[in-house]
Amino acid sequence: MKKLLDDIISYNRTFVEQKEYEPYLTSKYPNKKLVILTCMDTRLIELLPASMNVKNGDVKILKSAGAVVSTAFGGIMRSIIIAIYELGAEEVLVVGHHDCGMSSVDPKKIKKHFLERGIEEQTISILENSGLDIEKWLQGFDDVSESIKGSVNLIRNHPLIPKIPVHGLVINPTTGKLDVVDEGYSKI
Numbered sequence: 001m002k003k004l005l006d007d008i009i010s011y012n013r014t015f016v017e018q019k020e021y022e023p024y025l026t027s028k029y030p031n032k033k034l035v036i037l038t039c040m041d042t043r044l045i046e047l048l049p050a051s052m053n054v055k056n057g058d059v060k061i062l063k064s065a066g067a068v069v070s071t072a073f074g075g076i077m078r079s080i081i082i083a084i085y086e087l088g089a090e091e092v093l094v095v096g097h098h099d100c101g102m103s104s105v106d107p108k109k110i111k112k113h114f115l116e117r118g119i120e121e122q123t124i125s126i127l128e129n130s131g132l133d134i135e136k137w138l139q140g141f142d143d144v145s146e147s148i149k150g151s152v153n154l155i156r157n158h159p160l161i162p163k164i165p166v167h168g169l170v171i172n173p174t175t176g177k178l179d180v181v182d183e184g185y186s187k188i
Contacts, residue, residue, distance in 0.1 A: 026057025033090040035060040035083035037076065037151070039067045039097055043173040048095065051176030060089060066102030066141060067094055069151040072158055081160055091184070092155055092166040096148040097173045105140030144170055145181045152182045163188045 015021065038048055040063040049055070060083045062076060069076050083089040111134060114124060128134055141147035148168040156166040168182030 024056045029088050030057070030059045030083070032058045033088055034058070034093065035062065035080055035087075035089040035091075036093045036095060037062045037064065037067050037069065037080065037155075038095040038171075039063065039100060039102070040065055041097060041100065041173060044097060044171070047173065047176050048171060051171065051178060060087060066100055066144075066147060067096045067151060068102065068141070068147060069094075069154045070137075072154060077155070077158060080155060081158075084162065084164065090164055092164065093169060094148050094151045094155065094167070095169045095171055095178075096144045097171045098144060099173055100140075100144055102140040102147070103142065103144060105138060107135035107138035110138050111135070149182050152184070156184065156187065 032054070036048075036052075036054075036059050038044055038061065049061075060079075062079050062083075064076055069080075071077070080089075080092060084092075111124065115121060124134065145168075148170060152166050152168040155161055165184035165188055166182075167180065167184040170179045170181055171177065
């Protein structure tokens with residue numbers, strides 16, 4: 001079986017040897033003082049920055065399934081807080097997209113996939129008996145705009161987030177068209 005990692009490392013050797021990294025040199029501080037939370041969808045990797053005129057070094061970009069902030073004290077919120085307090089971000093954008101896979105996630109189906117991929121039923125039971133509602137944890141959403149508004153509200157009302165603009169947008173994953181669903185300037 002050909003291993004993807006081998007291809008990546010081989011390419012990387014050439015990339016470094018030929019100094020192809022030089023056009024990407026920048027600091028760790030976002031030039032536009034902005035942190036963006038978006039979806040991990042593959043269509044957005046280059047489209048989202050291009051549609052916003054964002055270049056390397058301009059912003060901090062975080063990704064999660066559906067651009068969802070599911071808990072006030074998880075990794076996504078920690079990253080947003082670090083971007084604000086340590087890296088100088090002064091605004092937050094939460095950008096979801098139409099045709100998002102999270103809008104069709106079936107937690108029962110995913111649990112079946114766990115079993116098919118070798119996770120034991122006992123492991124799932126232990127997790128559920130310890131208080132994790134796996135189906136709720138894996139649940140998607142019905143309306144991307146409402147989901148984005150929910151994440152924006154969680155960020156905006158977080159006890160450790162200062163009064164800064166937090167905006168919600170939805171992008172078309174084909175054209176890159178952005179629609180504002182929650183403008184944050186008027187809410188600070």
